[in-house]
Amino acid sequence: MATAATINDVAKMAGVSIKTVSRVVNREPNVREKTRDLVLQAIQQLNYKPSLAARGLAGGRSFLIGMMYDNASDSFLVDLQRGILRACRERHYGLALCPASRAEDRTADLMEWVVSTQPDGIILTPPLSDDQSLVDRLIDANVTFISVSSTGTGLGPSVLIDEVDAARSMAQHLIDAGYQDIGFIKGPADHACSDLRFRGFEMAMNSAGLPVNSDWVKVGEFDFDSGVAAAEQMLKGPNRPTAIFASNDDMAAGVINVAYRSGLNVPKDLAVAGFDDTPLAQHFWPGLSTVKQPIIQIGQQATEYLMGLFEGPPSGDSNEKTKSGEQSMVLPYELVLRGSTGA
Amino acid sequence: MATAATINDVAKMAGVSIKTVSRVVNREPNVREKTRDLVLQAIQQLNYKPSLAARGLAGGRSFLIGMMYDNASDSFLVDLQRGILRACRERHYGLALCPASRAEDRTADLMEWVVSTQPDGIILTPPLSDDQSLVDRLIDANVTFISVSSTGTGLGPSVLIDEVDAARSMAQHLIDAGYQDIGFIKGPADHACSDLRFRGFEMAMNSAGLPVNSDWVKVGEFDFDSGVAAAEQMLKGPNRPTAIFASNDDMAAGVINVAYRSGLNVPKDLAVAGFDDTPLAQHFWPGLSTVKQPIIQIGQQATEYLMGLFEGPPSGDSNEKTKSGEQSMVLPYELVLRGSTGA
DNA sequence: ATGGTAGTTGACAGCGCTGTCAACGAAGGT
DNA sequence: ACCTTCGTTGACAGCGCTGTCAACTACCAT
The missing domain is CATH 1.10.260.40 (lambda repressor-like DNA-binding domains)
Known part of the structure; x- marks a missing residue:
């Protein structure tokens, strides 16, 4: 060597x-x-x-950024990693991955990882960033962390987009395109963004004077199959929506899949919108209209902010109180309009 | 903390x-x-x-496994990481990621990372595993490495599936289903598997006495767009194939996309087969028939084998010659048949 | 000249662990 | 009884770096 x-x-x-x-x-x-x-x-x-090892040993730090995730989509993970790595490279930090286990006591498992890996800071992805018990333990253990793409409601600093406005904006696009009977597929309750996206949808509907039909609001699991299930329920009867806004792309893909099998033309018979701009969205025919989050940037900015937190002011007299402040950075989203909504 | x-x-x-x-x-x-x-x-x-840091510093090792990749698909990366992490966890190793840069001197960049990170072993993914100049430098630097999903022709040990047989087997499935005019989309030349998959296709065609029409053999870049381009060429004229075997799923998705836009019914007018079983393949309608590699297992086994290489026999008198031996482990693939080939 | 202050530098201990080597006792051969 | 060998254990140095603290240098005010 x-x-x-x-x-x-x-x-x-x-x-x-x-x-x-x-x-x-x-x-x-x-x-x-x-x-x-x-x-x-x-x-x-x-x-x-x-040498990271020597620096860490001598300085009592590990020069490692931890990334905790659970069940996130592949493209989200990879993009986030890209952003984090970009920030890490400049400052000579390493990235340590911590996939949540399927064990019943997830929090304990994660904390054990924290103790054994001793990362200098941790990046929390949804739904972990919305897990109060985990966040509490992290604060107890005095670990610096930041969450991405999540509300940050009292759960430490975060880097995210304005989910409500993004969803509102996509719903408005559907309304502007002439759709009135719009269904919505929510995400699972343990993701904070599920509510936010729904709220944005409601806002657009309300301000356009359109009713939100509760038969056309379903809860999914952010995966393809639950999108299929939700769509099947909404589309089976004669009284069906003319557009469906799924709160992520995988579920939207499920909707389009059902539409095909039911002989419905997208977007003529049914418009479909998603959220996330996964590769899936680009490769469908017709292309899926969706909301693009700047994931790479989010990862990079979160990492840089995180490093700022524990590198702190050089003359820092361990003034740790500011650490779990309510700081959050809002990055711009992008509406990506493709064929599935009639573009 | x-x-x-x-x-x-x-x-x-x-x-x-x-x-x-x-x-x-x-x-x-x-x-x-x-x-x-x-x-x-x-x-x-x-x-x-x-403490990894202390062990590393004292023992002259880093307890880090490096994973080098370039331009691989998201799901491949994430699954491979899963497998590697699984193996790392048991032995208290960490995983260090090294995405190849876009710089013109990629090899130099990668080697700099090796020197600065000092991983105990490296896992090479395609197309890096087929890059002779990189492999040479690694051997020079006396770094232990293993490649995954790649031929290993003289390039150190590797963990992979039998690509030729997998492709042959998929082609045979098309032939058995009654298709005779079969097109093929190859991968880029710098991926060793491109040739292997094509060879498997040829084998099946030859042994069935079917001709390989050179107009129906195109070269793609393993991405959606090149699949679209290849399909457009093959399908534009009146003399077009009735089935297309794309050597990965992204390109197959491109083919299906073109079929939709051309008003061709899949699989009635055109059967489509892919390779890799990405999430895309499951979510299309109709589902894409494809070859599934056990990526997670490949990652895990490669990591374990790699660790064996440098942990070596306890009484090892630095007998390094065996290191770049031609060992390779072949894991079973799985033919996943879905609607796109008429299942 | 004298003292005070701030900026700049180096000597030195020690982070938590492993490698080396030496010490010790038990087992076996003469 | 002796020496040898082997299995088992611990003392100690030192991996490459950082934190602490003290030394030394301006430079200003007195």
């Missing part, structure tokens, strides 16, 4: 002590600019990369 | 030296059974987890 240069080599080359190299690497203040340049030059020449 | 127990606590509790605890943790030989039990008990009670 091509053995990497150590801090000693750099120090010798730059003619300073290893401590000074350490200062430069960690962007500590109070290093003369000339000295810093010397060190940086040596680092460049030797292609020096600090 | 709930601070974890250290090796010292365990040693004190068991009434032995920390070295003995270390021996037990590392499954080293020459520890009396009674002593081992004492230590194990203490470990249990204190819920002790060794």
Whole structure:
């Protein structure tokens, strides 16, 4: 194995002590600019990369960002990872994955992982970010965390889009396109976004003076099969909606599937809208109108914000109270209109 | 942060030296059974987890498995991660992700990551596993690696399915279903499996006495758009195939998309088969017939095999020559037949 | 000149663990 | 009785880095 240069080599080359190299690497203040340049030059020449292990051991940190997830869609996970990795790379952090287990005591399992991995910060994805018991334990354990794509209602900082407005906006699009009998498929109750998306739908309907028919509001599990089930119920009778807004793409795909099997033309007989812009949405025929969240960006920003939380102000006297503040960053969503709503 | 127990606590509790605890943790030989039990008990009670950082620093290893990938499909990545993590968890290893950059000198970038991360072993996914220059550099650097889902022709050990037979088998299914005019969409040349899958297709056609029409053999990029392009070419004229075997699902989805837009009924006017069993394949209507690779298992087995390579025999006198041997493990594939081929 | 302050640097201990080596007792051969 | 061998255990150094603290250098005010 091509053995990497150590801090000693750099120090010798730059003619300073290893401590000074350490200062430069960690962007500590109070290093003369000339000295810093010397060190940086040596680092460049030797292609020096600090050892995570040694830094972690000595500094009591792990230089690891933990990503906890459960049951999320593949594309969401991969995109989020992309964003996180992008932020990690710059600061020489690593990413540690923690898929939630299927065990009955999920929280205990996750906490064990936290204790054994000791990540410096954790990124929580839905539905974990909406899990009060988990969040409580994390706060107890004094672990810095941030949640993505989730409300953050009293559950620490988060990076997300305005779910209500996004859903409202998509519903408005359906209404503008002339659809009036619109059904809705909600997500599972343990996802905070389920309610928000429904609320946005209601807002658009109300402001257009359209009724929300409770027969046309179903609850799904964010997966294909539950979309099929919900659609079958809504579409079986003669009194059926002319458009269905599913609160994620997988369920919308299920709706389109049912439409095909029932001989309904999309969008002529039935318009379908989704949420998330998964690859699925692009590959269907007709293409699925959906809401695109900037997942990669969300991952990156969340990571950067998270790092800010525990790197904190250099002169920080462990003023930990601010940690679970209600900060949240709202990123812009994008309405992606394709054939399934008549575009 | 709930601070974890250290090796010292365990040693004190068991009434032995920390070295003995270390021996037990590392499954080293020459520890009396009674002593081992004492230590194990203490470990249990204190819920002790060794610190990766300290182990790595002291032992010159990182306890990290690297996963290098480039441009793979989301579901493939996530499933592979699942398998790898499963294997890692047991042995207290971590997983470090290394997405290939878009830079022109990809190999250099990847090697820099290797040097800075120092993973104990690397899992290579296609098309990286077929990249001779990368593999050469890895061997030079004396890094242990294994490739998954790739031929392993002289490029180190690998875990895979019998691609040729899988493709042959799917083609045979089309032939058995009565299709004779069968088109094929190959993958890009830098994926070793592209040739193998085509070879399997040829084998089935030849042994059934059917001609392989070169107008009906196109090369795609393993993505949706190239599937669309290939299908458009094959289907535009009057002399068109009655079935198309795309060598992955994304391209098959493109074919189905074109069929819809051309008013062709799948499978009546055109049968379509894919390869990979991505979620896409299940969600299309009709469902896409495809070949399912046991990705999770592949990931797990590859990881376990990889660990065996560098943990090696306890009495190993650095006999590194065996490292780049031609070992490969072949796992069973599964033919998943759905509506797109008339099931 | 003298003292005070802030900016800059290095010596040194030690993070939690593993590798090396030496110490010890038990078992076996002479 | 002796020496040898082997299995078992612990003392100790040190992995590459950071935190602490002390030293040293300006530089200003007195």
